[in-house]
Structures are given as structure tokens and as C-alpha cells.
Amino acid sequence: MARQEPRKDVVIVGLGWTGSILGMELSQEGLDIVALERGADQDTVPEFKYPDMLDELRYGVRLGLVLKPRNQTLTIRRGPDEVALPFRSFGSFLPGNGVGGAGAHWNGLNWRPQPEELKLRSHVRDNWGEQIIPEGMLLGDYPVSYDELEPFFDRFEHVAGISGQAGNLNGQIIPGGNPFEGRRSRDYPMPALPVTYDARKFAEAAAAMGYHPFKAPSGIASTAYVNPYGMQMGPCTFCGFCERYGCFQYSKSAPQTMILDALRRQPNFSYRTGAEVLRVEKAPDGKTATGVTYWDHAAGEEVFQPADLVILAAYQLFNVHLMLLSGIGQPYDPVTGEGVTGKSYAYQMNGSATLFYRDEVFNPFVGHGSNGMSIDDFGMNQIDFGREGFIGGAYWRSGQTNGQPIRSMPLPRDSAEWGAGWKKAVGDWYGHVMSIGSHGSHMAYRGNHLDLDPTYRDRFGRPLMRMTFNWQENDLRMNQFMRARMAEVVAFMKPDLSQLSFKDLGARYDIRPYQTTHNTGGHIMSENPAEGVVNRYSQVWGMHNVFATGAGNFVQNTQYNPTGLVGGLAYHTADAIRRQYLSNPRPLV
Amino acid sequence: MTDLPGRPSRRGFLKASAAGVAMALLPLSAKAQQAAAPVPLEQYQPVFFTPAEWAFVMAATARLIPSEGDGPGAIETRVPVFIDLQLAGEFGQAADWYMEGPFAPAADPLLGWQTPLTPAEVYRQAIPVFDAWCAQTYNAAFTALDPARQDEALAALEEAAMLAPEIRDFFSILLDNTKEGYFSDPIYGGNHGMQAWVYIGFPGARGAFLEWVERHDVPYPLGPVSISGERA
Ligand SMILES: Cc1cc2nc3c(=O)[nH]c(=O)nc-3n(C[C@H](O)[C@H](O)[C@H](O)COP(=O)(O)OP(=O)(O)OC[C@H]3O[C@@H](n4cnc5c(N)ncnc54)[C@H](O)[C@@H]3O)c2cc1C
Numbered sequence: 132m133a134r135q136e137p138r139k140d141v142v143i144v145g146l147g148w149t150g151s152i153l154g155m156e157l158s159q160e161g162l163d164i165v166a167l168e169r170g171a172d173q174d175t176v177p178e179f180k181y182p183d184m185l186d187e188l189r190y191g192v193r194l195g196l197v198l199k200p201r202n203q204t205l206t207i208r209r210g211p212d213e214v215a216l217p218f219r220s221f222g223s224f225l226p227g228n229g230v231g232g233a234g235a236h237w238n239g240l241n242w243r244p245q246p247e248e249l250k251l252r253s254h255v256r257d258n259w260g261e262q263i264i265p266e267g268m269l270l271g272d273y274p275v276s277y278d279e280l281e282p283f284f285d286r287f288e289h290v291a292g293i294s295g296q297a298g299n300l301n302g303q304i305i306p307g308g309n310p311f312e313g314r315r316s317r318d319y320p321m322p323a324l325p326v327t328y329d330a331r332k333f334a335e336a337a338a339a340m341g342y343h344p345f346k347a348p349s350g351i352a353s354t355a356y357v358n359p360y361g362m363q364m365g366p367c368t369f370c371g372f373c374e375r376y377g378c379f380q381y382s383k384s385a386p387q388t389m390i391l392d393a394l395r396r397q398p399n400f401s402y403r404t405g406a407e408v409l410r411v412e413k414a415p416d417g418k419t420a421t422g423v424t425y426w427d428h429a430a431g432e433e434v435f436q437p438a439d440l441v442i443l444a445a446y447q448l449f450n451v452h453l454m455l456l457s458g459i460g461q462p463y464d465p466v467t468g469e470g471v472t473g474k475s476y477a478y479q480m481n482g483s484a485t486l487f488y489r490d491e492v493f494n495p496f497v498g499h500g501s502n503g504m505s506i507d508d509f510g511m512n513q514i515d516f517g518r519e520g521f522i523g524g525a526y527w528r529s530g531q532t533n534g535q536p537i538r539s540m541p542l543p544r545d546s547a548e549w550g551a552g553w554k555k556a557v558g559d560w561y562g563h564v565m566s567i568g569s570h571g572s573h574m575a576y577r578g579n580h581l582d583l584d585p586t587y588r589d590r591f592g593r594p595l596m597r598m599t600f601n602w603q604e605n606d607l608r609m610n611q612f613m614r615a616r617m618a619e620v621v622a623f624m625k626p627d628l629s630q631l632s633f634k635d636l637g638a639r640y641d642i643r644p645y646q647t648t649h650n651t652g653g654h655i656m657s658e659n660p661a662e663g664v665v666n667r668y669s670q671v672w673g674m675h676n677v678f679a680t681g682a683g684n685f686v687q688n689t690q691y692n693p694t695g696l697v698g699g700l701a702y703h704t705a706d707a708i709r710r711q712y713l714s715n716p717r718p719l720v
Numbered sequence: 721m722t723d724l725p726g727r728p729s730r731r732g733f734l735k736a737s738a739a740g741v742a743m744a745l746l747p748l749s750a751k752a753q754q755a756a757a758p759v760p761l762e763q764y765q766p767v768f769f770t771p772a773e774w775a776f777v778m779a780a781t782a783r784l785i786p787s788e789g790d791g792p793g794a795i796e797t798r799v800p801v802f803i804d805l806q807l808a809g810e811f812g813q814a815a816d817w818y819m820e821g822p823f824a825p826a827a828d829p830l831l832g833w834q835t836p837l838t839p840a841e842v843y844r845q846a847i848p849v850f851d852a853w854c855a856q857t858y859n860a861a862f863t864a865l866d867p868a869r870q871d872e873a874l875a876a877l878e879e880a881a882m883l884a885p886e887i888r889d890f891f892s893i894l895l896d897n898t899k900e901g902y903f904s905d906p907i908y909g910g911n912h913g914m915q916a917w918v919y920i921g922f923p924g925a926r927g928a929f930l931e932w933v934e935r936h937d938v939p940y941p942l943g944p945v946s947i948s949g950e951r952a
């Protein structure tokens with residue numbers, strides 16, 4: 132018999148980026164709120180403090196801040212012909228765990244999607260016709276538009292503390308910004324950060340070739356800043372231990388730095404750590420949730436937390452897992468195409484160039500997670516899909532993020548991997564290398580999806596989630612297009628040596644090397660309950676008191692890092708709950 | 721008592737400190753200092769390795785990052801001590817990983833770690849197999865071969881034809897651990913005196929470079945500091 136806690140108005144599952152946002156916004160309505168976080172508490176002091184945080188082995192290699200697969204993981208297969216095997220030791224993506232979630236140790240690359248990306252099916256139909264959509268691609272429009280979300284992107288950027296330079300202010304193109312971005316109602320809250328030598332070299336070449344370089348928008352403070360919740364940041368020192376690390380000095384945009392202290396001061400908000408939600412409990416008629424059941428790790432027992440409103444903010448992977456385990460939405464069947472939960476899982480299609488300059492000095496340890504110069508000339512809204520034969524786009528960036536030598540040691544491809552030759556190569560090349568990355572879109576497909584694994588179980592005896600995912604030709608063709616364009620830029624930059632690393636047509640998903648923690652879809656937004664799990668407000672179809680935040684809402688992935696859109700959607704949801712739902716709880720669509 | 725994730729195990733820590741390896745965390749404000757002279761490698765008492773395994777790891781890492789040429793080798797940086805402590809600790813036990821069956825050790829390598837063995841068990845099982853292969857091929861143990869033959873044998877180990885699927889990744893684990901021991905902070909027992917950082921020009925845990933962002937193409941002048949406050 133589970134222990135039962137007193138009823139709350141709201142229970143939030145997961146206290147990362149979106150859980151913190153929903154907690155803060157709903158607490159302003161005077162609601163009685165509890166957030167349940169499976170991991171431990173962690174804060175700038177003492178957990179992220181100097182110098183202990185600057186430890187590559189512990190955090191960069193052994194992944195000290197990341198979820199431990201022993202505690203929760205999933206199985207992966209590349210297609211229905213393969214037996215899915217557990218992701219035993221993380222590589223390709225690194226889910227967060229503990230207060231702050233992945234927001235505690237992300238890079239801070241903060242982008243808004245292009246307006247066309249949110250209405251991609253219409254964009255394709257209007258410009259080239261639906262016949263260019265490849266067989267098996269689930270191309271959709273988001274049920275919200277860029278203009279509707281603009282105030283919420285703006286809100287997130289001002290809470291999160293983003294440094295950057297506007298390229299499109301209310302329709303006016305501003306020199307030095309991204310001319311291909313959607314309209315902004317105001318500039319970024321902080322000016323853009325200065326950039327390192329690699330970024331400058333890239334930007335100079337790009338400009339000379341007629342492209343439009345701009346400073347990458349960063350969730351990294353360029354100045355002192357106070358956000359709308361009264362939280363303070365100080366300027367980043369380019370410490371070079373950013374991604375996978377907590378910031379030791381209040382410079383990285385994270386729930387810790389931007390929300391949590393303010394949230395802790397709200398008397399009607401509380402949170403419990405070591406509280407791992409096992410399932411959402413449904414009312415007998417299945418039309419609402421009654422609360423959630425969680426495992427209290429300290430007490431070693433199940434607890435039922437009744438609540439009037441349930442917010443699933445557990446990150447894309449765990450939101451979908453909880454939905455599959457709780458019977459929220461009909462599970463998706465890739466054979467019939469019916470069902471919604473687990474549908475349209477998507478990822479990111481990236482490539483890069485490495486440039487070696489024997490006589491130039493880059494000091495690669497000077498950097499932060501979103502340092503550098505970008506171009507969007509090959510972005511989604513600049514590409515003629517009909518002519519190029521794919522649907523997609525990418526933004527490029529050059530800017531060193533760290534020079535940590537265990538993992539960041541690019542060497543010419545013909546270098547020895549060990550022995551005297553390797554030692555000589557690391558001595559010769561460390562600090563004389565730069566790179567350019569292409570960060571590309573990834574569409575949703577009929578076969579790439581999430582369901583429950585028939586064999587493997589977690590420590591609570593529940594089935595692990597199973598991911599069926601492989602690269603698809605459309606996105607690989609986009610990547611090959613980027614490769615060809617990037618080869619031209621590299622040639623222009625005249626390095627002593629260079630190499631390109633872009634997945635070839637036919638490439639299969641390799642789960643070992645880190646790629647991105649940009650897992651999307653699985654509880655996508657839709658115009659109607661037949662096509663997705665949630666409506667335009669991220670409210671579950673047919674279960675009106677459950678809302679789900681995060682990139683699980685994405686209809687297909689964009690070409691950008693997801694958090695700008697994730698944060699915008701979270702504020703959009705908070706606004707809908709505050710202004711429409713609380714006074715009259717009901718399906719909002 | 722649980723060990724801190726990613727740290728040497730408590731058992732390893734006590735044993736290693738008893739053996740004189742300087743691993744205590746000092747506040748950075750403590751007077752800058754060099755690491756106390758540690759116990760010579762030949763006298764080091766391994767926490768995890770048997771004497772035969774220790775001899776193999778000493779010999780193998782000495783070829784993976786040799787002492788000859790510019791820059792320190794694995795021996796001068798005490799990489800074998802690092803590996804010993806890692807295998808005795810959470811990494812060696814796969815403490816963080818999902819290790820429930822069924823296992824498919826012969827799966828496509830792209831699907832990652834699929835052996836039922838922990839890293840420590842892979843070392844324990846693979847070293848005798850490789851030594852038997854050396855005995856058969858060269859009529860001598862790996863440790864008794866001359867450096868050129870050792871390199872040849874390691875290249876064969878990299879190909880892994882003599883290894884069953886459960887231990888097929890032994891060479892790459894050994895190589896990864898060797899490089900980790902070379903470049904990680906000295907608190908883990910390797911990168912002794914931060915020699916590997918000095919060699920390549922990595923400033924360690926300095927963590928403050930704002931005035932260097934726009935000094936382009938100018939070498940950074942300062943040497944490294946470590947988490948425990950060593951300077952070099
Ligand atoms: C290394 C890394 C780098 C990244 N870099 C970028 C970047 O540069 N730009 C970008 O846009 N995005 C980046 N991301 C992604 C970004 O961190 C996420 O988009 C963002 O954190 C998502 O917010 P969220 O609230 O959905 O999830 P999270 O912030 O991860 O929060 C989810 C929380 O829910 C908790 N939880 C999960 N399951 C349960 C359960 N059953 N019960 C209780 N609690 C639970 C988790 O422990 C976690 O704390 C990066 C991610 C990583 C890991």
C-alpha cells in the first residue's frame with residue numbers, strides 16, 4: 132500500500148529547465164505546488180565550486196553530473212530487424228539528472244526556430260508541392276506559429292539570460308546579427324560575447340565568400356545581468372569547462388542561476404529530491420489524472436501524490452516513457468501508422484571540418500559552451516529543397532568550447548593512435564587546430580519511434596523504453612550538401628591540413644560517440660488527437676489536467692539546438708494555464 | 721560507505737595514500753607546491769592488479785606512450801598507478817552502468833558496451849589470453865619482448881583476433897585509460913607533476929581567460945595549476 136501525501140494543486144515531474152519555469156510561473160498564481168525530482172539537489176555552491184568542478188576525468192569523461200544508466204536507461208535498435216540492446220554506458224546523448232536537469236550542464240547555445248520550421252509542411256507545399264516529401268517522412272506543421280510564440284521566446288531569453296545580437300528587430304535587418312532569423316520584438320538581454328581566434332578566422336572567410344557571419348547567441352553572460360525574477364549573473368571568464376559541467380561562477384544560464392533561488396523563496400512551492408515518478412494515476416473514467424505515484428528513495432517506498440494538475444517536465448525521453456507506462460495516449464504502431472505516443476522521434480544531423488595550422492596559436496582552453504561565430508546562409512529558409520533534393524538545413528558555427536586534452540585532441544587522420552608517433556602528434560598539434568560545425572535538422576519518419584522494450588527492465592521492474600532509430604537518406608543528403616559547401620570554405624581558409632567529418636549516405640546510427648542531447652518528439656503537438664499526444668498548449672488530448680513540456684512536443688526537429696523552442700513553449704504553456712485553464716479547467720482545444 | 725562518483729574508491733584512496741601517493745585535496749589557497757615525491761613505481765603496491773598484471777600494464781603503457789622523444793611517457797607520468805586505482809574504483813566495477821542481462825557481446829560494435837564483464841574483469845580475463853598468445857607467437861611473455869616486438873604484439877592486440885567477443889575491446893579500453901591517466905588531473909594518480917599538461921601547453925584548472933579571448937594568435941604564457949594547487 133503506497134504512502135499518501137496531502138493533495139496539492141499542482142505536481143511537477145522533474146525540476147530541470149521546464150519544471151523550474153512552470154514552478155515559478157504557476158507559483159505566482161498562489162497555487163500550492165510540489166515538484167518531484169528523481170536526482171539529488173545541486174547548486175553552484177557547493178556542488179559546482181572551484182576548483183573541484185574543473186575536473187575533466189570526473190565530469191567530462193566519467194559523466195559525473197549525468198544520469199547513471201544503472202538508474203535509468205533505454206534500449207536501442209536501428210530497425211525492426213534488429214534486437215534492441217540496452218544503452219549500458221551513455222555516449223550519443225547524456226540525459227540530465229538532479230535539480231537543474233540537463234540545464235545545469237548544457238552548452239547554452241540558445242536559438243529560436245525559423246518561422247518556416249514551425250510551418251514546414253505548408254512551406255514545402257506552397258513552394259514545391261507535397262510530391263517532394265519522401266515516402267515515410269512524417270512532415271508536419273506545428274499547431275502554433277512563430278508569431279504566436281514570439282513573446283514567449285522573448286520571455287525565455289530574458290529569464291535565461293542570453294547574450295547575442297539581434298539580426299531582425301521588428302522586421303528591420305540589423306548589421307552584425309543573423310539576417311535570416313525571425314522577427315524579434317526586442318534585442319537580446321545582453322550584448323554578444325567577444326570571440327576567439329578560430330571564430331574570427333571563420334567569420335572573415337565567410338564574409339569574404341559573401342556569407343553573413345554573426346556572433347552565436349549564448350546562454351552565457353557577457354556582462355552583469357539581473358533577470359525578471361531578480362536572479363543575477365556575472366560575466367563568463369571563458370573557463371573552458373562548460374558543457375558537462377556546472378558553472379562555478381554564476382555565468383551560465385541554468386535553472387540554478389536564473390530561477391531556483393527565487394523559486395525557493397515562494398512559500399507555496401516546495402520540492403522533493405530522490406522522488407522518482409513511476410506513473411501518472413488516472414481517474415476511473417480515464418479522462419483526468421488524479422496525481423502521480425513516485426518512489427521515495429530515502430524512505431524506500433512508493434508514495435501517491437494526489438494533485439489537480441500534473442505537469443510532465445521530465446525531459447523528452449522520460450516524459451514519453453512515463454506516458455507509455457501510464458497509458459497516456461495510444462501507443463504508436465509504425466506498421467499501421469496508428470497511435471500517437473512514441474511517434475515521430477527525431478534527433479540532429481551534424482558534421483564538421485577540422486583545420487590544422489602549424490604556425491598559428493588558438494589557445495583552445497579559452498572558450499565557453501556556445502562561443503563563436505555562426506552563419507545561417509544554409510539554414511532551412513535559404514535552401515531550395517526542390518532543387519537540392521532534400522528537406523532540411525543547418526546552421527554553422529566555429530568557436531572553441533574547451534581544450535580539455537583527454538577528449539579534445541583532434542589530430543590529422545593519418546596520425547598514429549598510440550606510441551611515439553601519437554606522442555609526437557599531440558605535442559605538434561595541440562593548440563594549432565580549429566573546427567567548423569554544421570548543426571542540421573532532422574525530420575520525423577514513420578519508422579523512427581519509441582515504445583516499451585519486450586525484454587529489458589529497470590530497477591523498479593518496469594520495461595525500459597525502446598528506441599528504434601536510424602539515419603534516413605533525406606537528412607544524410609542534407610549533410611552531404613553541407614559537406615560540399617564546407618569543403619569550399621575550408622579550401623578558402625588554406626589550412627596546412629584539413630579533414631571533413633560528415634556521415635555518408637547509408638550510415639548507420641552509432642550510439643558510442645557523443646552527438647547531441649537533442650532528442651525530440653514522441654509526444655508531439657498536433658491539431659487533432661489522431662496525430663499527436665498534446666494540443667497547441669502542450670495539454671494532453673483527452674486528459675485535460677496533464678500538460679507535458681520539453682522537446683517531446685516537437686513535430687520534427689529543427690536545425691537548431693532545442694532549448695530556445697523548449698523554453699518558449701514552456702512559457703506558452705504556463706501562460707495558457709494561467710490565463711485560460713485555472714479559471715475553468717477543461718480541454719483548451 | 722559509498723564512494724564519490726568518479727573518485728578513486730575509498731579503499732583505493734587509503735591504500736594509495738598509505739603507499740605515499742600524494743592525492744589529498746588541498747584548498748587552492750594553500751601554498752603552491754609540487755607533489756611530494758611518490759613511491760617509486762617499482763615499489764608501488766597495486767590495489768587492483770596482481771603482480772603479473774601489474775608487470776604487463778607497466779610494459780604495455782610504456783609502449784602506448786613511450787618515454788623516448790619529446791614529452792613524458794606513461795611511466796614518468798605514472799599512468800599505471802592511475803589505471804590501477806581506476807580499476808579498483810567505480811569505473812572498474814561499471815558501478816554507473818546498466819549491467820542487466822541478457823547480454824549480446826558479439827553485437828555490432830556501434831551498439832556500444834554489450835559484454836557482461838566490467839572493465840576490471842575485461843583486464844583480468846584479457847591479459848592472460850594475450851600473454852598466452854605472446855607465448856605461442858614469440859615463445860616469450862609480453863614483458864620479456866624487446867620494444868619493437870612489443871609494438872608488433874600490441875598491434876595484433878588492437879586487431880583483437882585472439883580475443884573472444886566478451887573481451888574484444890580490451891585494447892581500446894587500455895588505450896583510453898592510458899590517455900586518461902596521461903592527461904587527467906594528478907589527483908587520480910597519473911599525469912605526475914602535470915608533465916603531460918606542460919608538454920602540450922594545457923593550463924589545467926586555471927579557469928580564467930577573459931583577457932585572452934581577443935589576444936589572437938599569441939601563445940598563452942602561464943603553466944598549469946592542478947585541482948590540489950600544484951603549479952608547474
Ligand atoms: C551535455 C549537454 C549539452 C547541451 N547543450 C545544449 C545547447 O547548447 N543548446 C540547447 O538548446 N540545448 C542543449 N542541451 C539540451 C538542454 O539541456 C535541454 O533541451 C533542456 O535541459 C531540456 O529541458 P527539460 O526541462 O525538458 O529537461 P531537463 O532540463 O533535463 O530536466 C528534466 C528533469 O526531470 C527529471 N526527471 C526525469 N524523469 C523523472 C522522474 N521519473 N521522476 C522525477 N524526476 C524526473 C530529471 O532528473 C531532470 O532533472 C544540452 C544537453 C546536454 C546534456
Ligand code: SF4
Nearest residue numbers: 367370373378383499
Ligand atoms: S565557460 Fe563561462 S559560463 Fe561556462 S562554466 Fe566557465 S565561466 Fe561558466
